[in-house]
Amino acid sequence: MIKIKDLQARVEEKEILKGINLEIKPGEVHAIMGPNGSGKSTLSNVIAGREDYEVTGGSIDFEGEDLMDLDPEERAHKGIFLSFQYPVEIPGVTVSNFIKTAINESRKGRGEEPMEAREMLAKMREKTALLEMDKSYLSRSMNEGFSGGEKKRNEIFQMAMLEPKLAILDETDSGLDIDALRIVANGVNKLRSKDNAVLVITHYQRLLDYIEPDFVHVLYNGKIVKSGDKSLALELEEKGYDWIKAENA
Amino acid sequence: MSDEILDEITGSEYKYGFTTDIESDTVPPGLNEDVIRMISAKKNEPEWMLEWRLDAFRTWLEMTEPEWHNVTYEKPDFQAVSYYSAPKQKKTLDSLDEVDPELLRTFEKLGISLDEQKRLSGVAMDVVVDSVSVATTFKATLAEKGIIFCSMSEAIQEHPELVRKHLGTVVPKRDNFYAALNSAVFTDGSFCYIPKGVKCPMELSTYFRINEAGTGQFERTLLIADEGSYVSYLEGCTAPQRDENQLHAAVVELVAMDDAEIKYSTVQNWYPGDAQGKGGVFNFVTKRGICERNAKISWTQVETGSAVTWKYPSCILKGDNSIGEFYSVAVTNKYQQADTGTKMIHLGKNTKSTIISKGISAGHSHNSYRGLVRVGARAENARNFSQCDSLLMGDQCGAHTFPYIEAQHPTAQIEHEATTSKIGEDQLFYCNQRGIGTEEAIALIVNGYCKEVLNQLPMEFAVEAQKLLEVSLEGSVG
Numbered sequence: 001m002i003k004i005k006d007l008q009a010r011v012e013e014k015e016i017l018k019g020i021n022l023e024i025k026p027g028e029v030h031a032i033m034g035p036n037g038s039g040k041s042t043l044s045n046v047i048a049g050r051e052d053y054e055v056t057g058g059s060i061d062f063e064g065e066d067l068m069d070l071d072p073e074e075r076a077h078k079g080i081f082l083s084f085q086y087p088v089e090i091p092g093v094t095v096s097n098f099i100k101t102a103i104n105e106s107r108k109g110r111g112e113e114p115m116e117a118r119e120m121l122a123k124m125r126e127k128t129a130l131l132e133m134d135k136s137y138l139s140r141s142m143n144e145g146f147s148g149g150e151k152k153r154n155e156i157f158q159m160a161m162l163e164p165k166l167a168i169l170d171e172t173d174s175g176l177d178i179d180a181l182r183i184v185a186n187g188v189n190k191l192r193s194k195d196n197a198v199l200v201i202t203h204y205q206r207l208l209d210y211i212e213p214d215f216v217h218v219l220y221n222g223k224i225v226k227s228g229d230k231s232l233a234l235e236l237e238e239k240g241y242d243w244i245k246a247e248n249a
Numbered sequence: 250m251s252d253e254i255l256d257e258i259t260g261s262e263y264k265y266g267f268t269t270d271i272e273s274d275t276v277p278p279g280l281n282e283d284v285i286r287m288i289s290a291k292k293n294e295p296e297w298m299l300e301w302r303l304d305a306f307r308t309w310l311e312m313t314e315p316e317w318h319n320v321t322y323e324k325p326d327f328q329a330v331s332y333y334s335a336p337k338q339k340k341t342l343d344s345l346d347e348v349d350p351e352l353l354r355t356f357e358k359l360g361i362s363l364d365e366q367k368r369l370s371g372v373a374m375d376v377v378v379d380s381v382s383v384a385t386t387f388k389a390t391l392a393e394k395g396i397i398f399c400s401m402s403e404a405i406q407e408h409p410e411l412v413r414k415h416l417g418t419v420v421p422k423r424d425n426f427y428a429a430l431n432s433a434v435f436t437d438g439s440f441c442y443i444p445k446g447v448k449c450p451m452e453l454s455t456y457f458r459i460n461e462a463g464t465g466q467f468e469r470t471l472l473i474a475d476e477g478s479y480v481s482y483l484e485g486c487t488a489p490q491r492d493e494n495q496l497h498a499a500v501v502e503l504v505a506m507d508d509a510e511i512k513y514s515t516v517q518n519w520y521p522g523d524a525q526g527k528g529g530v531f532n533f534v535t536k537r538g539i540c541e542r543n544a545k546i547s548w549t550q551v552e553t554g555s556a557v558t559w560k561y562p563s564c565i566l567k568g569d570n571s572i573g574e575f576y577s578v579a580v581t582n583k584y585q586q587a588d589t590g591t592k593m594i595h596l597g598k599n600t601k602s603t604i605i606s607k608g609i610s611a612g613h614s615h616n617s618y619r620g621l622v623r624v625g626a627r628a629e630n631a632r633n634f635s636q637c638d639s640l641l642m643g644d645q646c647g648a649h650t651f652p653y654i655e656a657q658h659p660t661a662q663i664e665h666e667a668t669t670s671k672i673g674e675d676q677l678f679y680c681n682q683r684g685i686g687t688e689e690a691i692a693l694i695v696n697g698y699c700k701e702v703l704n705q706l707p708m709e710f711a712v713e714a715q716k717l718l719e720v721s722l723e724g725s726v727g
Binding site for chain 2: 048051071077082084099103106142158
């Protein structure tokens with residue numbers, strides 16, 4: 001689905017990614033772990049196409065297409081979704097209006113007709129129920145006055161509505177209490193299929209108890225320094241990041 | 250990146266730029282007592298009306314153009330303006346079929362098909378094209394309730410006692426330079442009277458449109474809501490494109506008697522000038538309402554047009570327990586300048602006022618909010634809440650706030666909140682990531698920002714206003 005080759009990127013002259021190689025196939029769940037400042041969020045922003053990040057080398061291929069030529073919204077239309085670490089407030093724009101616009105703009109981008117109002121409504125009902133959200137969510141302003149947990153749940157709600165091919169969850173577990181974590185993880189798991197993939201970016205292994213990864217990668221100093229299966233996450237938890245730092249000193 | 254996009258978006262051309270080719274009956278440019286006599290004679294006005302105009306003219310001669318506002322422009326040459334222009338249609342029209350087809354096409358271009366309006370929305374329209382009413386609809390329905398809704402010229406002929414009693418009582422002739430000018434030369438406008446206890450069954454609506462190149466338009470609107478009555482009035486404007494500046498100096502007077510309520514909504518989209526700031530309408534408007542006991546006046550405005558705007562729809566809260574409201578969205582783009590706001594004058598006891606102002610500045614424009622909240626010496630327990638928000642797009646524009654507060658009673662409660670924000674990169678990226686392109690994202694964010702005001706507009710108008718905001722801020726791209 002996505003092939004990242006020797007990806008290098010910088011922010012304001014500072015080299016952050018120094019040659020990332022990663023391939024994710026349909027149906028797989030990958031986790032990227034790493035200490036603060038290792039480049040985790042940069043990687044997710046670069047895949048989503050944020051302009052502040054300058055790609056200086058390498059390539060990202062998404063379903064046979066070079067992503068570098070595409071605007072962020074075009075990448076979204078192709079099925080890339082980023083769950084933000086810090087979701088943005090948009091005062092006066094309701095959750096339902098926002099998601100309706102997002103879905104129909106994505107459809108337009110793919111040359112499809114807008115979704116029927118009835119279908120939209122039914123889908124919103126289904127997905128709010130999945131994430132154990134009260135219906136009143138839909139008429140609230142986007143993320144305005146939301147608690148940390150509500151914001152993250154709203155991200156996963158949007159993911160459920162948009163049904164992306166590749167979902168990148170950037171520190172989705174931060175700011176969640178254990179109940180919210182379970183609900184969010186449960187939502188993500190229900191959306192997993194053989195056709196889509198998930199990239200979980202996290203600092204702690206806690207989330208991986210709920211969303212079980214097929215592969216775990218350790219990002220350190222802009223490079224993937226270790227890859228393995230689920231047991232790698234547990235090993236990291238036990239030994240801490242100093243173990244990685246010592247090995248790569 | 251967003252600078253480029255904003256440039257592109259804010260550089261969009263005025264979509265309603267066209268001139269209708271109708272023969273007009275226009276007086277030569279210039280202003281003196283003879284011109285005023287001619288206007289009055291052309292309109293077959295009674296002697297008292299002529300005297301009223303002449304008195305206003307003499308007052309105007311002694312006044313000077315105001316300079317305190319935060320706008321700069323080349324002052325109009327009042328002797329170069331033609332003060333009367335009427336489409337050459339002498340006979341009175343009974344139905345739309347009799348209207349010049351060219352005129353009807355103009356309305357169609359604006360998306361204002363009278364037939365559609367009549368059939369679909371149940372809105373009675375008194376259409377003013379260059380000063381003379383050409384079509385008045387739904388009169389019969391209104392007449393049944395005793396409601397008078399007609400052109401000002403007609404009201405002077407048919408209801409002189411009402412006009413004479415109220416004209417100039419809210420905005421006196423000598424109120425300000427432009428009000429005096431308007432009083433001297435106004436050619437037409439709308440008149441509305443709602444009898445005691447009557448709830449007007451439909452939204453009353455007037456579309457104004459400047460049509461004759463080089464003519465200023467001086468409308469005069471007088472709306473009287475008698476005791477316990479209710480009316481919602483809509484006013485919308487677009488103007489065709491032209492090169493020289495056009496003067497537009499209207500006066501609107503609202504009278505809300507005991508227990509009456511008036512909702513007055515405006516969408517203003519006069520020609521703002523081109524991308525270099527050339528041309529465009531000068532919009533110097535005086536709008537004011539007076540509230541008697543328990544009465545309420547709500548002003549709602551969406552202002553996107555004009556090169557220079559100078560406008561402060563105000564409420565005099567004379568009666569005890571009366572309420573004044575002002576909801577405003579003002580968008581400036583390119584080289585537009587707006588100095589707009591409201592005055593809430595609390596005279597009665599327990600009077601309340603609310604001010605919600607949303608300014609949006611883009612391009613090289615300047616957008617000022619100017620508001621006065623005055624609590625008089627006898628206005629016990631007066632309360633005001635003001636919220637003035639400014640949204641900036643790009644880094645070439647300006648937003649300014651000039652709130653004035655004068656409280657002469659110790660029980661006054663006055664709250665003022667103000668914010669200034671920019672559409673952020675992270676907001677745009679967030680929308681982009683969800684598949685929403687930057688133009689649509691800006692429209693979405695702006696509409697969200699203005700929601701409190703747009704919510705005040707009647708449904709069909711809100712949709713139109715939303716479209717207008719998008720047109721004003723987006724490009725024709727897409």
